[in-house]
Amino acid sequence: MSGSDKAEPRSSDDGRHDGKEAKSASKKKPSGRPSDVGRALRSVYDDTLREEIPLDLQDLLGRLG
Numbered sequence: 001m002s003g004s005d006k007a008e009p010r011s012s013d014d015g016r017h018d019g020k021e022a023k024s025a026s027k028k029k030p031s032g033r034p035s036d037v038g039r040a041l042r043s044v045y046d047d048t049l050r051e052e053i054p055l056d057l058q059d060l061l062g063r064l065g
Contacts, residue, residue: 053061
């Protein structure tokens, strides 16, 4: 193996990130109010919890138990 076969260390300015920047960017404080997306997701989740279990799934669960 010659010296030219060795991998050179990447410099930090090659456009790649080591993950440290991404972590610090995700530590931003949330604003005091929930976002519209958050409210919409909660609404869909709550509606899903209130739905009845379909009869065919109840039947399947009954046969398994």
